[in-house]
Amino acid sequence: MCGIVGYIGEKDAKNILYNGLTKLEYKGYDSSGIALIDDNKNLIIKKESGKLTQIKKYIEDTNIISNIGIGHTRWATHGKPTQINSHPHTNCRKTIALVHNGIIENYLELKEELIKKDHKIISETDSEIIVHLISEYYTGNLYGAVQKIIQYLKGTFAIAVISESEPDKIIIAKKGTSMLIGIGENENIFGSDIPPILEHTKNIIVMDDYEIGVIEKNKVTITDLEGNILNKVVENIDLTIEMAEKSGFKHFMLKEIHEQPRVVEDVLRGKIENGKIKFDNFNITKEELRKIEQINIIACGTSYHAGLVGKFIIEEILKLPVIVEIASEFRYKTPILSEKNLVIVISQSGETSDTLGALRVAKQSGAKVIGMVNVIGSTIAKEAYGTIYTNAGPEIGVASTKAFLSQLTMMYLFMLYLGDNLNLIDNKYKEYIIKNLEKIPEKISTILNKSDEILNIAKQLKNTKNIMYIARHINYPVALEGSLKLKETSYIHSEAYPAGELRHGPVALIEENVPALAIALKNSKTYDKMLSNIQEIKARDGKIIVLASEDDENIDSIANMSLKIEPIDEIFSPLLTVIPLQILAYYISDEKGLDVDNPRNLSKSVTVE
Numbered sequence: 001m002c003g004i005v006g007y008i009g010e011k012d013a014k015n016i017l018y019n020g021l022t023k024l025e026y027k028g029y030d031s032s033g034i035a036l037i038d039d040n041k042n043l044i045i046k047k048e049s050g051k052l053t054q055i056k057k058y059i060e061d062t063n064i065i066s067n068i069g070i071g072h073t074r075w076a077t078h079g080k081p082t083q084i085n086s087h088p089h090t091n092c093r094k095t096i097a098l099v100h101n102g103i104i105e106n107y108l109e110l111k112e113e114l115i116k117k118d119h120k121i122i123s124e125t126d127s128e129i130i131v132h133l134i135s136e137y138y139t140g141n142l143y144g145a146v147q148k149i150i151q152y153l154k155g156t157f158a159i160a161v162i163s164e165s166e167p168d169k170i171i172i173a174k175k176g177t178s179m180l181i182g183i184g185e186n187e188n189i190f191g192s193d194i195p196p197i198l199e200h201t202k203n204i205i206v207m208d209d210y211e212i213g214v215i216e217k218n219k220v221t222i223t224d225l226e227g228n229i230l231n232k233v234v235e236n237i238d239l240t241i242e243m244a245e246k247s248g249f250k251h252f253m254l255k256e257i258h259e260q261p262r263v264v265e266d267v268l269r270g271k272i273e274n275g276k277i278k279f280d281n282f283n284i285t286k287e288e289l290r291k292i293e294q295i296n297i298i299a300c301g302t303s304y305h306a307g308l309v310g311k312f313i314i315e316e317i318l319k320l321p322v323i324v325e326i327a328s329e330f331r332y333k334t335p336i337l338s339e340k341n342l343v344i345v346i347s348q349s350g351e352t353s354d355t356l357g358a359l360r361v362a363k364q365s366g367a368k369v370i371g372m373v374n375v376i377g378s379t380i381a382k383e384a385y386g387t388i389y390t391n392a393g394p395e396i397g398v399a400s401t402k403a404f405l406s407q408l409t410m411m412y413l414f415m416l417y418l419g420d421n422l423n424l425i426d427n428k429y430k431e432y433i434i435k436n437l438e439k440i441p442e443k444i445s446t447i448l449n450k451s452d453e454i455l456n457i458a459k460q461l462k463n464t465k466n467i468m469y470i471a472r473h474i475n476y477p478v479a480l481e482g483s484l485k486l487k488e489t490s491y492i493h494s495e496a497y498p499a500g501e502l503r504h505g506p507v508a509l510i511e512e513n514v515p516a517l518a519i520a521l522k523n524s525k526t527y528d529k530m531l532s533n534i535q536e537i538k539a540r541d542g543k544i545i546v547l548a549s550e551d552d553e554n555i556d557s558i559a560n561m562s563l564k565i566e567p568i569d570e571i572f573s574p575l576l577t578v579i580p581l582q583i584l585a586y587y588i589s590d591e592k593g594l595d596v597d598n599p600r601n602l603s604k605s606v607t608v609e
């Protein structure tokens with residue numbers, strides 16, 4: 001949930017940490033802080049609640065010279081977002097500083113013991129306990145103290161620790177949440193994600209659970225808990241710094257919406273070989289796959305919506321049953337799974353706590369579990385039996401857009417993969433699907449080029465208090481996604497319903513101030529039904545915005561406003577219908593002057609339950 005960055009080298013650490021934190025703010029942003037060791041071996045801490053502006057001001061005003069430091073952005077879990085609760089935390093003598101991402105489940109127990117030993121715990125956080133514990137075991141060797149205390153920590157953690165007694169090293173360790181180390185020349189930088197590292201180096205070590213790193217200016221040593229030195233692979237990450245920054249767009253969300261033609265191309269790239277789908281890390285043999293009788297998809301939020309579209313695709317085309325479940329519900333149910341189930345957990349971040357919990361439950365029940373994730377080296381990617389990477393690149397905007405589209409696109413490839421291996425699809429239809437998928441990037445670009453029309457609609461809707469989204473069949477999950485995008489970025493209350501459900505209650509909400517957005521594509525098999533629903537809303541004075549196909553000549557005489565996409569076979573339509581809904585949510589939020597990329601109360605990855 002939080003973001004960590006650390007630097008050691010020859011440059012001005014405070015600026016590097018601040019820059020790194022700006023690239024991590026999306027991970028959590030209710031407070032932030034840095035710890036530096038200056039030339040006189042003094043530990044200096046600056047931390048504040050709120051946005052990074054305070055840290056920026058401090059950095060501009062101070063003349064401290066330091067080449068080593070750690071930084072943190074926080075999204076509160078234990079304790080309010082106050083200055084005292086923000087990181088870095090220190091021991092009583094203020095000689096050791098620590099930043100932490102994750103949750104220490106047994107912190108109350110540890111706290112009691114530490115208090116008995118006269119430690120003064122000043123914050124409400126679970127994190128502060130760790131630094132006191134390190135101090136308790138510190139006998140002149142920071143690495144040794146960290147190595148010692150890890151056994152006492154229950155829960156998840158990525159930690160970075162510095163001590164003024166050892167001003168030439170940073171000790172890091174992790175379990176259950178990510179930590180990456182960038183290897184530079186006469187400098188090393190690490191972080192909980194790639195963006196802060198990329199501008200310094202592309203050579204990255206991905207740490208595994210229960211590893212400890214000693215980060216020095218010219219050396220990185222990774223050991224296991226017993227102290228054995230590990231030979232870690234240094235990967236060359238093929239991402240440019242621009243990919244992680246805004247590229248001239250006003251917000252990350254807009255940039256990421258505009259990246260979607262490229263994202264679809266990237267998802268398709270290298271996956272289709274001689275008409276067959278190829279997944280590198282699937283790890284399930286054809287024989288094992290043939291025993292599968294049911295697919296279960298588990299995810300949260302937007303990723304859950306991608307799963308719902310996946311269900312339509314797989315059931316429509318392969319006639320293979322699919323159950324889609326919300327991870328936070330699934331993990332506490334009695335799982336009815338066996339080796340006959342193939343479980344797909346979908347997660348952009350690969351760190352969502354409930355999805356990870358669901359993955360573990362599913363694994364225990366004997367089912368084969370595949371992670372469909374975006375973030376390389378994430379916990380879900382590591383724990384799943386096999387992984388399908390969705391290749392959307394770093395997604396910084398808190399509201400997911402391009403990651404959703406990459407998940408949707410991957411669902412078609414996944415369906416084809418199953419179809420091929422289980423002989424459930426004929427070659428001609430497969431070719432038809434691949435051809436259509438290859439045309440999607442151009443069709444998305446056409447929609448993006450008409451963004452101004454959507455902006456006009458956004459201007460008319462920005463003061464609305466409630467909006468109803470309706471759709472049927474494969475576009476119902478898109479209505480759910482459009483509605484989620486709107487409420488999270490614009491704080492407008494909206495609900496999405498399968499249009500057939502209107503008469504069963506929700507139509508009571510309709511009146512002239514409650515517009516409805518209907519997805520009604522002319523070639524859809526439920527088009528006529530959608531038109532009757534639209535008429536019902538009109539009869540109750542509700543304004544109607546229709547997301548229609550360009551060849552629907554009559555729609556403008558029925559709708560108050562319309563958004564248009566190119567005509568497309570309904571089975572592929574979610575890949576296009578979601579785009580105007582994302583743009584609409586973006587523009588409404590921007591028109592209202594809201595913080596589009598960092599909506600209130602939200603965090604990019606939800607690593608707590």
Ligand code: F6R
Pocket residue numbers: 300301302303304346347348349350351352355398399400401484485488604605606
């Ligand atoms: C909404 C959004 C969230 C995430 C959800 C799951 O725009 O981004 O609903 O989809 O928190 O996150 P991941 O996919 O990282 O597991």
